[in-house]
Structures are given as structure tokens and as C-alpha cells.
Amino acid sequence: MNQLPIFVNLRGMPVILLGDGEMADAKRRLIERAGGICVAEDNRDARIAIVALEAEAQAIAAVERLKARGLLVNAVDRPALCDFTTPAIIDRDPVLIAIGTGGASAGLAKALRQRFEAMLPAGLGGLAHALDAARDAIRARWPGGPERRRAIDAALAPGGPLDPLSDQDADAVEKWIEHGGEGVGSGLYTLTIASPDPDDLTLRQVRLLGSADLVLHPAGMPRSILSRARADAAMRVDDGQADEPGVVVRLAWATTAGSS
Incomplete structure (x- = not known):
């Protein structure tokens, strides 16, 4: 991992945007969609800046000025100058999925977004809202942090009662809290790894x-x-x-260990 993905709350916050034309317009729409306010370079309250200038020399000079002020800067189509990059986004409010390539290929990020977006149910945001609203009920049902995490993991697993890739009824979370399982229990699990390819897991x-x-x-x-x-x-x-509490997973190569 060569970058740390973070989600920044821009609501009501100024963001410096330099440039005009198609590139700048696209970034303006992105900033405003996130609730940010596009401002000029002379704004002293901004902490983030996006440089969407076509001319190379002008873009480099603008990036240098802004970085000298301590701002985090994105230079459109110039990944080497960027403190951060803007990913391809799948929006299922409040679920937000960001797909980035570290600036290597915006086209690849876009293609992946289109593929993944087709897989995600339109009601995924509703599931997130329901889980948030049920936070207290979930804590009451599973008081311990580890057991609660394992129960949630099991519910959201493929084929689980809250599988996020399946359409859910409006009362799915309520039914899960009432009847849900406990998830992976504490203990030692030995897994035989057949190859170094994670797709073989x-x-x-x-x-x-x-x-x-x-x-x-x-x-x-x-x-x-x-x-x-x-x-x-x-x-x-x-x-x-391997005497630690919780779920302990021991990995071993297939040629030297027992079965999983």
C-alpha cells in the first residue's frame, strides 16, 4: 500500500481550485457534491487545493506556491506533484467506495468502478443506515467487543443474513439481532495454504x-x-x-502442515 485512503469531511469547507475548462469543471462538481466551497488561491482558510491548469510550468509554479503555505495539493493528471489523488467513487450514501490507482491510471479506476457498481444493490445505503440505527440494540445483544465484531462479520459474510451484495428486507437488521448467530468463535484455527496466490484461498x-x-x-x-x-x-x-485470547489463525504451507 503506497497511499493511505482517507475520507475528508468537506461540508462547508473552502477548497482552492485553480484552472478552468473541462478538468476544473469536473473537480468543481466533485468538491460541491461533497459539500465543499470552491475558492480562489488568496483564500487563507483553505487547507486543501486542486490545481487543474493545462500549462505545465503554470501548474508546477502553482503547486509550489500552495505547498509552501502548507496546503495538501492535488495536481490533475500530474501524480508526481500530488499530495493526494481523487479516486473513482461509488456512492450508496452513506456507503462510499473509493477506487484509486495512486494516479497510475484513472481509466483503470473508472473501469473497476463501473464493474463494482453493477454488483452493489441500490439499497446498500439503507442497510448501513439500519445498522447505525441499531447500534445500541447490537451492543445489548452482544455486549463484548470481540463477540460483537464476530457476529457482525458473520452476518455480513457471503450468504449471511445481512450479505451486503444481496437485496435486504427493511427489517433484516431487526431479524438478525433477534435470531443472528455468534460468528467465528474464539480459538486456534490452522489453515493450510496451498499456494502464494491469494485467489486460491x-x-x-x-x-x-x-x-x-x-x-x-x-x-x-x-x-x-x-x-x-x-x-x-x-x-x-x-x-x-498460540495462547492468546480471541481468534488466532495459524497459517502453514500445505507441504508442511495439516489440513484446513
Whole structure:
């Protein structure tokens, strides 16, 4: 990962936009859609700037001026000058999915957005609102943080009662709270990894990695496999010790370990 994806609240905030024409118009629509206010370069309250100038020399000079003031700057079609890039966006309010390539190819990000957008139900935002409204009920049903996380993971898993890629009834969250399962239980799970290709992982392996509190792995386990675990999961090279609480996933190569 060569960039940290973040979502910035621009509502009511000034954003410097330099340029005119098609590029600047597209960025203006994006800023205003997010609730931001496009302002000129002399605005002293702005903390973010977008430079959409065609002329190379003018764009470089503008970026240098703005960065000297401490602003975070995006230079359209000039990734080497950017502090941040603007992704392709799938909007299922309040669900927002951003697809970026670090400026390598806006066309690729757009193509992926179009593919993924066709997969996502129109009511996905309604599911997010329902989960938010049920926050207190979910805490009451599963008081412990780890058990609550595992129950939510199980509900949102493929084929689960709240599978986000399936159309949901209006009362789906309420029914899940009343009848839902507990998700992946605490304990040690040993997974046999057949190849370094993450596409060879089974659905069960992906689900367990996504629920893991700790991942134990052989030295040299590819990052492409480890990245399928929770982003905040602890990881360490397997030293034979696995007495930590929660969901512990031990990875082993198929040639040296038992079955998964």
C-alpha cells in the first residue's frame, strides 16, 4: 500500500481550485457534491487545493506556491506533484467506495468502478443506515467487543443474513439481532495454504483471516496472503506459541502442515 485512503469531511469547507475548462469543471462538481466551497488561491482558510491548469510550468509554479503555505495539493493528471489523488467513487450514501490507482491510471479506476457498481444493490445505503440505527440494540445483544465484531462479520459474510451484495428486507437488521448467530468463535484455527496466490484461498480461509485477532505465519509468507487478514489484526512469525485470547489463525504451507 503506497497511499493511505482517507475520507475528508468537506461540508462547508473552502477548497482552492485553480484552472478552468473541462478538468476544473469536473473537480468543481466533485468538491460541491461533497459539500465543499470552491475558492480562489488568496483564500487563507483553505487547507486543501486542486490545481487543474493545462500549462505545465503554470501548474508546477502553482503547486509550489500552495505547498509552501502548507496546503495538501492535488495536481490533475500530474501524480508526481500530488499530495493526494481523487479516486473513482461509488456512492450508496452513506456507503462510499473509493477506487484509486495512486494516479497510475484513472481509466483503470473508472473501469473497476463501473464493474463494482453493477454488483452493489441500490439499497446498500439503507442497510448501513439500519445498522447505525441499531447500534445500541447490537451492543445489548452482544455486549463484548470481540463477540460483537464476530457476529457482525458473520452476518455480513457471503450468504449471511445481512450479505451486503444481496437485496435486504427493511427489517433484516431487526431479524438478525433477534435470531443472528455468534460468528467465528474464539480459538486456534490452522489453515493450510496451498499456494502464494491469494485467489486460491477458500471462502472459509478468507472468512477466518477476516475475523482473526492474531495471525501466526511462517517466515516468508507473501504479503498478498497476509493482506487478506483484518487490517488491524496482530501478526507475527509463528514461534509455536498460540495462547492468546480471541481468534488466532495459524497459517502453514500445505507441504508442511495439516489440513484446513
